Amino acid sequence: MQFSYVNPTQIQFGQGQIASISGLIPKQQKVLVIYGGGSIKSNGVYEQVGAALEGYDWLEFSGVEANPTAETLNKAVAIVKEQGVDYILAVGGGSVIDGSKYVAAAALYEGDGWDILEGKHQVTEAVPLAAILTLPATGSESNMGAVITKAATQTKLAFLAPAVQPKFAVMDPDVMKTLPERQLANGIVDAWVHTCEQYLTFPADAMVQDGYAEALLKNLRVLASQFADRDNDSWRANLMWTANQALNGLIGAGVAQDWATHMIGHELTALYGVDHARSLAIVQPSLLRNQMADKKAKLEQMGRNVFGLDAGDDLAERTVQAIEAFYHSLDVPTQLTEHGADKAAAISSIVGNLESHGMTALGEHQKISLEQSRELLEQAVA
Template sequence: MKFSYVNPTLIQFGQEQIASLTDLIAKDQKVLVVYGGGSIKKNGVYDQVAAALEGFDWVEFSGVGANPTIEVLDQAVKICKEQDIDFVLGVGGGSVIDGVKYIAASAVYDGEGWDIPTGKHTITSALPIGAILTLPATGSESNQNSVVSKEATKQKLPFASPEVLPKFAIMDPDVMKTLPQRQLVNGLVDAWVHTCEQYLTFPETALVQEGYAEALLRTLKTLGDNFENQDDAWRANLMWAANQALNGLIGSGVSQDWATHMIGHELTAAYGVDHARSLAIVQPSLLRNQFAVKKAKLEQMGKNVFGLEQSDDLAEKTIEAIEAFYHSLDVATVLTEHGDDKAAAIDNIIGKLEAHGMLALGENQAITLKESREILEQAVA
């Protein structure tokens, strides 16, 4: 085991923490507040942010949707450049915070912002950013990852840089009280798959990372099983579990997969499938396709997460348990929203994977376009 780990993001966790924003940004910095469709004006979050920023020089930018597009984000980049913005504050879920990372990096780059996710430009600096989380799911509030889309070409690409790590993340579980149930389900599933991507590979000697990942999965399973019984503790545990699932800790020094995400991104870009639900569609079929190399870890997960007994078919029972977990949350594990032509849909996704260089995915780089096609044959109805 060998790794380097640092996560400098300050976490302000708990009820009424938005007020702490006042002390987290220098008074002489001009702030751009970025948010989504306006729900924060209905649930009181906007008013709390405005109160905390009293006396600051700040402007706002709204309209960042799910799977944020550069067509929208570039408008905020323009504001940053024209108005000499010093600090970018994202108020929202993972999509808003991912978008803020793109905005902050693009604002100090003279070229086209899309150069960042395509890899044509390596981020060397960015405006400082902060996050006020309103939807737990991606862990973007304290990691260096972002995923943005280009509507014109139906592309969805990730990028990562320590330069876009938020300086702070304010996490108040009370903001979850007004969230649609579908979004809470998505957040839970997203956190589950994030954990699996760093765990469901092969047995590791990193016992801390292994044990922590299993604890997170058991926690998320418990939250899913008690989805109808949401209280303050339920919301707090989901918000914290989703953060811990992708803050870099459980993936340190261990193999990681991420093929489910790469294929899922293409489903979202092509057919508008919710990000989390694209993962639930891909994952079971991928696990069966890679059954031989993942069998030992599936058996470990079956025993340590689902409490299953050792048996000859334990690995398959674990996959079935994962599917049953998704189904209990009314989350589908096959794609149906693709039109009437399954073959054409699969060809479309394979073409996108090829165009984006996704030719050797997974912890062993063993998922070539051939395997991706086999996975989609099972995942697409």
């Protein structure tokens, strides 16, 4: 193992923690509060944020989509530049936080913000930002990554930059009380696949990373099994913390990572509006089967240590079946079902986008070619 690990985001975890932001953002800073469709005004979060920002010079920007678009976010970038905003406070789930990272970076860049996603501009500075998490899933509240969509071209790309790592994150499980079932199920699936992308590769004798990943996966299995009893403080708190730990950099430190499921899933979302988590559940089982020769050892390890399966020549396949059953227990499909009748045309569109975005050699071994991407998507239809 060779790695450098640091996570500078301060976590304020627990009930009533939104009030703590008044001691974390300097009083002289002009703050832009960025949020989504307005649910924070009906669940009490907006009121708590307003109370915590009493005495601050602050303004707001709403309307960030579930898959944040550069077109919408550029309006917030203009506000930051025109109003002299010093600090950005993202209030929402991963989409709002990701979008706020784009705003923070693009606001200090004179060119087209989309250059950041295309790698034409390397982000070295950004407006300071923090997050109040309302939907546990992505871990964006304490990492340096963001995924943004360009609606005009149906392109969904990611960027990483230490400059956009949130300074602090407020994680109050009470804000989850009004979330719809679908969003909670999606959060479990998203955290599950984030963990798998850093775990289901090949053995590296990384005892801490493997053991912690397995603990997170077992947590998510328990939370899924208790989904009917989700309306309690313990369930909410454990999902919120588990989802955070799945993608704060720790379990991926010093080990191979995959992310092919995400790259292919992003195209499903960009082209057909499939929920991010559900795109992952559609792609992952077929991808694991497609790459089983390389992933067999870790699939077998997962089968033994996470699902408690017995040894056998077919253990890797039984592990994939167990993953599918896990998704089905949450009523999340594992086949292409949400984007119209012409599956062949859909697959061709997805593969075409992968090619145009340079996603031609994916996975921990860079072995997933366009042909294999097509094959595994065809398997996801069968």
